[in-house]
Amino acid sequence: VLTIGGFESVASLYINGRFIGLAKDSRLHASFDITESLTTGKNTVRIVVVKWSDATFIEDQDQWWHGGITRSITIHATERVFIERLHTQAGLLSDGKTGTLRVRAYINSVAGAEIEGWTLRARIAGGKKETRFEAEVTRAERPNWTEMTPAQRHASSEFFRGTYWNGNLPKEAQEALKEIEPPGPGIIEFTGRIPGITPWSAEMPKLYEVEFELLDPEGKPVEIVSQRIGFRSVEVKGKQFLVNGKPVIFYGVNRHDFNRESGRVLTRDLLRQDLLELKRWNFNAVRTSHYPNDPVFLDLCDEL
Numbered sequence: 109v110l111t112i113g114g115f116e117s118v119a120s121l122y123i124n125g126r127f128i129g130l131a132k133d134s135r136l137h138a139s140f141d142i143t144e145s146l147t148t149g150k151n152t153v154r155i156v157v158v159k160w161s162d163a164t165f166i167e168d169q170d171q172w173w174h175g176g177i178t179r180s181i182t183i184h185a186t187e188r189v190f191i192e193r194l195h196t197q198a199g200l201l202s203d204g205k206t207g208t209l210r211v212r213a214y215i216n217s218v219a220g221a222e223i224e225g226w227t228l229r230a231r232i233a234g235g236k237k238e239t240r241f242e243a244e245v246t247r248a249e250r251p252n253w254t255e256m257t258p259a260q261r262h263a264s265s266e267f268f269r270g271t272y273w274n275g276n277l278p279k280e281a282q283e284a285l286k287e288i289e290p291p292g293p294g295i296i297e298f299t300g301r302i303p304g305i306t307p308w309s310a311e312m313p314k315l316y317e318v319e320f321e322l323l324d325p326e327g328k329p330v331e332i333v334s335q336r337i338g339f340r341s342v343e344v345k346g347k348q349f350l351v352n353g354k355p356v357i358f359y360g361v362n363r364h365d366f367n368r369e370s371g372r373v374l375t376r377d378l379l380r381q382d383l384l385e386l387k388r389w390n391f392n393a394v395r396t397s398h399y400p401n402d403p404v405f406l407d408l409c410d411e412l
Contacts, residue, residue: 109139109140109141109142109183109184109185109186110123110128110139110140110142110153110181110182110183111137111138111139111140111181111182111183111184112131112137112138112155112177112179112181113137113178113179113180113181113182113402114134114135114136114137114177114178114179114372114402115131115134115138115155115157115176115177115178115179116134116157116159116164116173116174116175116176116178116372117132117134117157117158117159117160117161117163117164117175118130118131118132118134118157118158118161118163119131119132119134119138119155119156119157119158119177120155120156120157120158121140121142121153121154121155122152122153122154122155122156123142123145123146123151123152123153123154124145124146124147124151124152125152125154126145128140128142128145132161132163133163134163134399135399135400136400137179142183143218155177155181157175157176157177158175159173159175159176160175170397171364171366171398172364172366172371172372174371174372176372178365178371178372178373179373179402186218186331187330187331188217188218188219188221189215189216189217189218189221189222189223189226189322189324189330190215190216190217190218190322190330190331191213191214191215191228191320191322191331191333192214192215192216193213193214194211194212194213194214194320194333194335195211195212195213196209196210196211196318196335196337197209197210197211198210198337198338198339198340199339199340199341200307200339200340200341200352201301201341202341202353204307204352204353205303205304205305205307206301206302206303206304206305207301207302207303207305207307207316207339208299208300208301208302208339209230209232209241209299209300209301209302209318209337210297210298210299211228211230211241211296211297211298211299211320212295212296212297213228213295213296213297213320214294214295215228215245215293215294215295215296215322216293216294217293217294223245223247223293223294224245224247224325225244225245225324225325226244226245226294226322226323226324226325227242227243227244227245227296227322227323227327228242228243228245228296228298228320228321228322228323229241229242229320229321229323230242230298230300230318230319230320231318231319231320231321232302232316232317232318232319233316233317237304239300239302241298241300242298243296243297243298244296245294245295245296246294246295246296247293247294250288250289251287251288256288257284259280259284260284260285260287260288262281262284263280263281263284263285263288264284264285264288266281267281267285302316302339305339306339307338307339307340307352308338308339308340308410309340309351309352310351310356310392313338313410313411313412314338315336315337315338315410315411316336316337316338316339317334317335317336318334318335318336318337319332319333319334320332320333320334320335336407336410336411337410338410340352341353356392358392358393359390359391359392359393360391360392360393360394360395361386361391361393361394361395362395362397363382363386363394363395363396363397364397365401365402374402376404376408379402379404379405379408380408380412383405383408383409383412384412387412394409
């Protein structure tokens, strides 16, 4: 899988002269399955970036125009059964000492390899002791539009209109969306509590590392990945924004990916310098105008 981290404005990928695909969400990463196009030995990778497109003017905001590749390009390989996507959501109970963890993983396979009996295990060190969670994959099938129930169609329509923009989904809508949402063949879900943790805050950004293992039916680890998470609660009460139950005043600032010497190409060190400078001037929030930022930037925000 070849991933282009960011580009402006349209990118076309060719492997050994063969057209693989095209992407136009220039501030989002674009991933391509290049398995069938590779040969043993030397391979030629060509990425053609077109500066101007119809999307250019959709993205027309107050910024410098720098056509080209702006973020890292990576290649990674998977096993025949692999973790396609992994979402973790960390929270905090009202006691301020118990963390909550919700995990939703999408398991996929190459060439229809069987996924029955595969398991995902999560392990987090911290708090009073090491905590483990484990769940087995369940096969997911999404109904066609003509096969949807009235409740599923209504929930889908309301979600598309942005009715649930604040995340407050009625239980019936949540269940209906869950039934029609799965994009892959397999899903693993579990929730749990982690006692004795230190909550994350801007003043003390405590992070914990969660290690995930994908296990085959015999219990052998096939893929291991990790994420750093912080436990906190975020809610709005009246006109106050509360973090861990305490009101927070935002001192925010607009920010673009930009450096006077490297343009839109920013290393981890340059991103860190940006954030450290903001903290020196007491900013505690960033308006990521006007596009998704590099995941590295978000990780640094977690850390700092």
